[in-house]
Amino acid sequence: MRLTVIGTGYVGAVHAACMAQLGHEVLGVDVDAERIGALAAGRPPFYEPGLSAMLKSAVDGRRLRFTTSLAEAALFADTHFVCVGTPQRADSGASDLRHVEAALDGLAPYLRDSGYERVLVVGKSTVPVGTADRLAERLRALAPAADIAWNPEFLREGRAVRDTLRPERLVAGVRSVHAETRLREIYAPLLADGTRFIVTEPATAELVKLASNSFLATKISFINAMAEICDATGADVRTLAEAMGADSRIGPDFLAPGLGFGGSCLPKDIRAFAARAEELGLGPSVVLLHQVDEINTRQRRRVVDLAERLVGGDLGDHGVAVLGAAFKPHSDDVRDSPALDVADAVRRRGARVRVHDPEAVDNARAAYPELQFALDVAKACEQADVVLHLTEWPQYRELDPAALATVVRTPALVDARNVLDPVAWRAAGWTLCAPGRPRLG
Ligand SMILES: NC(=O)c1ccc[n+]([C@@H]2O[C@H](COP(=O)([O-])OP(=O)(O)OC[C@H]3O[C@@H](n4cnc5c(N)ncnc54)[C@H](O)[C@@H]3O)[C@@H](O)[C@H]2O)c1
Numbered sequence: 028m029r030l031t032v033i034g035t036g037y038v039g040a041v042h043a044a045c046m047a048q049l050g051h052e053v054l055g056v057d058v059d060a061e062r063i064g065a066l067a068a069g070r071p072p073f074y075e076p077g078l079s080a081m082l083k084s085a086v087d088g089r090r091l092r093f094t095t096s097l098a099e100a101a102l103f104a105d106t107h108f109v110c111v112g113t114p115q116r117a118d119s120g121a122s123d124l125r126h127v128e129a130a131l132d133g134l135a136p137y138l139r140d141s142g143y144e145r146v147l148v149v150g151k152s153t154v155p156v157g158t159a160d161r162l163a164e165r166l167r168a169l170a171p172a173a174d175i176a177w178n179p180e181f182l183r184e185g186r187a188v189r190d191t192l193r194p195e196r197l198v199a200g201v202r203s204v205h206a207e208t209r210l211r212e213i214y215a216p217l218l219a220d221g222t223r224f225i226v227t228e229p230a231t232a233e234l235v236k237l238a239s240n241s242f243l244a245t246k247i248s249f250i251n252a253m254a255e256i257c258d259a260t261g262a263d264v265r266t267l268a269e270a271m272g273a274d275s276r277i278g279p280d281f282l283a284p285g286l287g288f289g290g291s292c293l294p295k296d297i298r299a300f301a302a303r304a305e306e307l308g309l310g311p312s313v314v315l316l317h318q319v320d321e322i323n324t325r326q327r328r329r330v331v332d333l334a335e336r337l338v339g340g341d342l343g344d345h346g347v348a349v350l351g352a353a354f355k356p357h358s359d360d361v362r363d364s365p366a367l368d369v370a371d372a373v374r375r376r377g378a379r380v381r382v383h384d385p386e387a388v389d390n391a392r393a394a395y396p397e398l399q400f401a402l403d404v405a406k407a408c409e410q411a412d413v414v415l416h417l418t419e420w421p422q423y424r425e426l427d428p429a430a431l432a433t434v435v436r437t438p439a440l441v442d443a444r445n446v447l448d449p450v451a452w453r454a455a456g457w458t459l460c461a462p463g464r465p466r467l468g
Pocket residue numbers: 033034035036037038039056057058059062110111112113126127129130133151152153154180181182183184291292
């Protein structure tokens with residue numbers, strides 16, 4: 028089948044490559060000509076495990092092409108996935124839908140003359156409940172043959188290819204039998220593999236995405252609130268989380284105490300969800316989400332406090348090594364990265380900060396030009412008075428604490444992700460602390 032993917036960022040580029048991998052003929056479309064140039068040459072514009080080889084094979088095999096032209100997109104296929112960004116508005120917590128609207132308004136005039144009897148626009152971007160129905164009205168006025176469906180995306184950066192080819196569920200918010208049939212045809216290889224296909228109307232599909240992300244964010248903030256209680260009572264949050272997670276009704280996932288969540292999704296999604304609910308007069312139903320957000324933001328401050336405690340007060344003029352810049356491991360995405368937020372807060376207190384990350388240094392440097400970066404861990408840690416472990420890349424777990432102790436000025440470590448082995452680090456002479464583990468040091 029032929030389809031287009033409009034918006035070729037973290038979601039769209041992966042979706043386009045994976046749809047080509049499933050055997051479809053795909054045209055990727057973006058307003059960013061530089062991005063389209065890189066993708067057309069088979070080069071992903073960001074780091075995502077497994078994407079590079081799949082993209083190159085699809086481009087070489089001519090199953091995947093790229094363009095900046097929506098006119099070409101309208102002629103190429105009768106099904107168009109919309110994967111453009113929906114960032115937080117500058118003036119509120121609400122979702123900024125201007126890219127979604129621009130993509131639809133740009134495509135619609137060409138749909139009239141595309142020659143297809145029926146056209147389906149499938150939104151994958153995360154949008155407030157009610158968006159698809161509103162956009163359907165808008166689209167109908169411009170292109171009467173076009174229908175709209177919402178098929179929210181649940182991929183996780185760092186494992187996006189796997190999540191797209193082996194999703195835990197597909198959710199199809201449809202307004203017609205034609206839309207459902209079309210989506211079943213597109214995802215046929217996944218459905219044949221047993222992927223659950225949940226069909227509903229667009230409002231529920233839109234809500235599934237925001238409710239799921241809100242639940243995940245709540246789980247993270249819940250355990251971080253427990254970390255605050257542990258700090259005040261001498262209890263250990265890692266053991267607490269392990270014991271809670273062993274209960275199958277609770278489960279261990281997203282119960283990792285530490286620096287909290289960031290990235291381009293969870294923070295803006297909970298704010299957008301709360302803003303939309305308030306717009307609907309349902310503020311009390313989502314008051315919890317404001318607390319989830321507050322608890323999360325507070326963890327960044329708490330990690331800075333732990334660093335201060337380790338250097339004995341003022342961070343000014345101290346050397347601080349930061350391990351991690353990406354908002355999560357296996358990604359080079361630094362959007363709303365807790366690690367960089369902490370690194371910058373420490374810099375603003377007068378510390379000499381050097382940041383390491385296996386993949387995200389270029390993006391981090393562009394976002395935070397005032398910070399210093401190092402291409403290897405030892406260089407970042409040279410003469411440091413305290414090391415902050417802020418993104419849980421697996422390679423940081425494999426560091427040799429004894430070797431690193433010879434590089435730093437003072438062997439002091441904040442394990443803000445609560446994953447390093449305290450016994451091994453202490454045995455190598457390190458003083459360490461971590462959120463929710465007051466007895467560690
Ligand atoms: N990144 C994730 O992990 C993830 C996961 C699930 C859902 N989502 C949602 O998916 C959507 C996309 O997220 P992303 O991280 O891929 O964003 P992104 O910023 O990486 O990519 C968006 C792309 O859309 C392009 N674009 C903007 N306006 C356009 C237009 N009018 N026409 C064509 N292209 C246009 C941009 O140039 C960019 O390449 C968002 O709604 C996000 O909330 C993201």
